[in-house]
Amino acid sequence: MTATGIGAAVRRKEDFRFITGKGQYTDDVTRPGETRAMFVRSPHAHAKIKSIDTAAASGMPGVLEVLTGAELASDKIGNLICGWMINSKDGTPMKMAAHPALAVGKACHVGDAVAVVVAETLAQAKDAAEKVKVDYEVLPAVIDPAKAQSAAAIHELAPNNTIYQWHLGDAKAADAAIKSAKHVTRLDIVNNRLVPNAMEPRVAIGDYDTGTQNFTLWNTTQNPHVARLVIAAFVGMAPEHKLRVIAPDVGGGFGSKIFIYPEEVVCLWASKRVGRPVKWTCDRSEAFVTDAHGRDHVTHAEMAFGDDGKITAIKVKTVANLGAYMSTFSSSVPTYLYATLLSGQYDIPAIYCEVDAVYTNTVPVDAYRGAGRPEATFVVERLVEVGARELGIDPADLRRRNFIKSFPHQTPVIMAYDAGDYNASLKKASEIADVKGFGKRKRDSARVGKLRGLGYSNYIEACGIAPSQAVGSLGAGVGLWESAEVRVNPTGSVEVLTGCHQHGQGHETTFAQVVADRLGIPIDNISIVHGDTDKVQFGMGTYGSRSGAVGISAIVKALDKVEAKAKKVAAFMLEAAEGDIEFKDGKFTVAGTDKAAAWGEVTLNAYIAHKFTGAQLEPGLKEGAFYDPTNFTFPAGCHICEVEIDPETGHTDIVGWTAVDDFGTVINPMIVEGQVHGGVAQGVGQAMLENAVYNSDGQLVSGSFMDYTMPRADDLPSLKVDMTVTKCPGNPLGIKGCGEAGAIAAPAAVINAITDAIGTEDLAMPATSQAVWAAIRRVAKMQQAAE
Amino acid sequence: MYAFTYHRPTTVRQAANLLAKHPEAKLLAGGHSLIPVMKLRLASPSAIIDMNHVEGMSGVEVKGRSVVIGAMTRHFEVAASQTLKDVMPALAGVPGSIGDPHVRHRGTIGGSIANNDPNADYPAAVLGLGATIITNKRRILADDFFTGMFSTALEPEEIITKINFPVAKKSAYQKFKHPASGFALVGVFVSKRGSDIRVAVTGAGSNGVFRVPQFEEALKKRFAPKSIEGIAVSPDGLNTDIHASAEYRAHLIGVLAKRALAAA
């Protein structure tokens, strides 16, 4: 390991601009002649739009244009789409309702965009937006996903508000196992709805060049190429080659910036109409009712146990709320990203899962950090924990008895786990968390009137999505490979163009480490270029913890080609056979001799091309690669949470957190640990604090940071993070991915710990002080009744 | 934000004259309640009268058996005042729990009391200590000052200039934070000054801060947690929101009152 190579905790190259205030986020971009957009949004969850009167608004100072769905339709701007086809059990395709960028005919959720005002200044746009008169006829709203299927349809094409009724696994086998089980654990679970809340609100700048007729979109996106593809091919804004999407520094995404949103489309379209750039900057209160939310499952789950606590089956029925429209990847989240992980870390012979996806009059729901896998882990890890308690078996012991121990392991739900050592992470985590000393700590807490609990979460995730052919067969509308281009300059410095996009993950450092390690050149001589469709040929973006496993693999593949070509150049320079050239630590040598050429000499020779003819070798040194993975990767680990609870108020303190994860090869442990910290915080947020609460009228009543509880520094403890390593056999460096692990593992660990402390499983997320207090009271009342 | 005219008086009299001249004006103290709602266009004052440059409205002074705090004294100044910590640490502790450090750098005691947010901390201290609110026109007893949610006895052109807190022999404040906003989900201030025993509650009541007579009565015998054991506060009329039911709030009042009494 060199000081900057693979495995080194290199300090981030990108940090200088961020800590000095020189980051360039989309809102920091100003285009000459820029105008500002303000959207008029529905205050009703469900309402017919009887008329829109834009006359008064159009006459306001500074107003350039007031547009509605009618103009959108007459300009033939297409609808937004969901790009992953899911078929119901009966073979019928999912019911995708039209999603115009500005509502046509009716508004389907509070915040649905109804009109847009474009004006010289933001204040003028806001002033004018207030003058747009929309006459609504309020319709009954469908809010509760559990009741959606018995309510009047929101979209005509989806009777009973049902998008699909999907299933996976073997129902008969699961039922048989449950029937013959020694014990069955049953749980009803609500996986609470979350608001992603990346700290940077979304921004879009549409800029139409009337001369070239090219469109440029500056956008807060995690995947600029996919945005371009969808806006070109489906929305029909412009041919793909006439649209450039630039995602500069992006202030966090967590999934919410994967999707193609109405505002991006409208800014591009409006820019053409007004002939000037149009910028929209989202307010936080607007973000709450427009950014895709996450989770929102209602689930009944059963786990069957045979002799010695052996898990024999798991059976799950979930209703997934997808909101008012199907967002870009929403259909895949409660299906192939969820049910396929229901085997957890365990050898379970029979698994069956049914998922009904429903429309409601709420903000669309799509992938949010973990996307389906946190929901799956929560189901499995709650069932295992509760099962252990019901069977009187130590929860760690029950897990150990059921761990998958040999690899590869084919689960009954598609996934073939390639490598792992689940016992190793449980063992290491238990030691670090001092599980042995827990009994004493619990007694110490009791002495001061506090309750103490300990909870495990042994999660698994499927990352690095995924072989294109495989996801294609599951309904994905795109392949999920990644591209890379390595451009070596004559002086030996290197630019790597990647289709991944960084919004906090530190690619500019980790990707450069891989290159530095391989080429033996200083990390400062390497630039990572991303986030601009004019620079990078194509890429799938960053989500699903895929940048390391897939994006870096593409870079490695390109580096292989660069090295091969450089060796050819070196062979000409050193007058040796190509097969005798060796490359190590930035130096080319001829085997068995002292003849050598430095990296920089070879790169210069590749470009001056004095040592070979064009017939022998093409000049230059630039190689591209597309890497399509052979499988998902399967990071896994064990998180242990310890809580102390004040029973008088229900206030819960997390007093210990241990995470031992197996991410395969780690490029930069500092960055990987940071990813775990952030993931855990979001998972703790889901478990204890965060909740998107709709009232029965469909108003989002936790619609600001005044009511939606974001985790703060004081809500979290210092985290103990460690690792075990089994390399991923599926990609060249053995990387598994780390971005979502914390968010996947944490909720179950927290709830398992709190329920351990209070002695009841009857506790929903978020386990707020009030919820914990109420649960403790229920236990006390039941005990009183029993006496 | 809607447009408004901005005024920067340097005396209370000038400020009062401006208020008289602009009926739709708002006084700007710390601004952390007012500016956010103006940004959201939920308030549209025609004029802003910035009190931050009015002289002589800031400072913490111990005068005999009273502590006098200027209306424009910022939360961090009150929290940092050594004189106050020496004579009545419970009062000094109250502003330390308001908002966050940045808010405390701007927020003022006068602004907080005049706003009378039903979840604010200072009203609990003012009522819980039986303070006197001094305005440009008169002196108002705390018991007469807070008249309901966001409403006070202040007249349209009346400006709080200082608050006079009698020094209590024993006092303490306990707060259970609203998890998202940091306001008081419930806050209880207790004090004992001779025979004057007060228990003031903020955050819990939809009409704002209120006293708990049944606790005060019980505490006359002995100012200790034990005295209020078994006395329940009724949830009737208390707030219910997504964070706490009236029942939970009623329960917390009892718990926090006992903890405050133990700390006093």
Added chain:
Amino acid sequence: MAMTMSGEQQLAAPREKVWAMLNDPAVLKSCIPGCETLDVIGENEFMAVATNRIGPVKARFKGKVRLTDLDPPNGYKISGEGDGGVAGFAKGGASVNLTDKDGGTLLSYNVEAQIGGKLAQLGQRLVNGAAKKLADDFFVRFAAAVKG
């Protein structure tokens, strides 16, 4: 989630008089908190403008007020819906019942209120209290009007 509230006022006036006042637009105008105008636009139907202040928040609502389920002199339902522009909207109704009691009239009411838009999204901490205050204000003012 409509907010619901209930309350009662003992009034020292006969039921008929209370009933008449409940149907008097001038009385209604003086009782609706912040009411600036209340114009008759049809039978038992009015157009109203009211400005309400809750702390620093100020919202001006325009909309219709209706009297329905009229059962003289026992009670009715008064309902209204207001468009508060950028603030959102408010809707509410109160079932009012009159019964003879202690030589006067007991007015009891059940209020249901709904708000939407920015106020609902941002004001969660305060809306229940605010709605209750406005409802109580109405009936306290009405009691005062009956008292004369």
Added chain:
Amino acid sequence: MPVVSMTVNGKAVSADVETRTLLVQYLRENLRLTGTHVGCDTSQCGCCVIHLDGKAVKSCTTLAVQAEGCNVLTIEGLAQPDGPLHPMQEAFRENHGLQCGFCTPGMVMAAVDMVNRKGNELDEQTIRQELDGNLCRCTGYHNIVKAIAAGAKAMKGTSPSA
């Protein structure tokens, strides 16, 4: 429109602004100091924290006209031009106290203010409590807490204004 004059990062600046202009808008749009960010509209997130006359405040909850005659310090002015980074900036980098970087300017300004008020030896509990006004969605705060503790120590002997 009133004329507003103030000192920003050591330089005197003066401009006509609408009274309704927020200080953060003035900094970002008029002065193009875009390091100060806006992350919410209810004064909760702290992305916009700057120093006003040496004290951390939320520039999204301050009118530009209120800063008349004041001394404003933003993230861009924390280190001397072409000089070394401020110790707190350096500590954030060294301790990986940032990921997406959006909350970072506000965090760093809040951290420097914390040291100005609480001194150079900050324990974990104090730092966590004092971070009440700054939200971060990426880091889980773990490394921010470490960075501030280290930055506080490293600030020993530096002038309290920066």
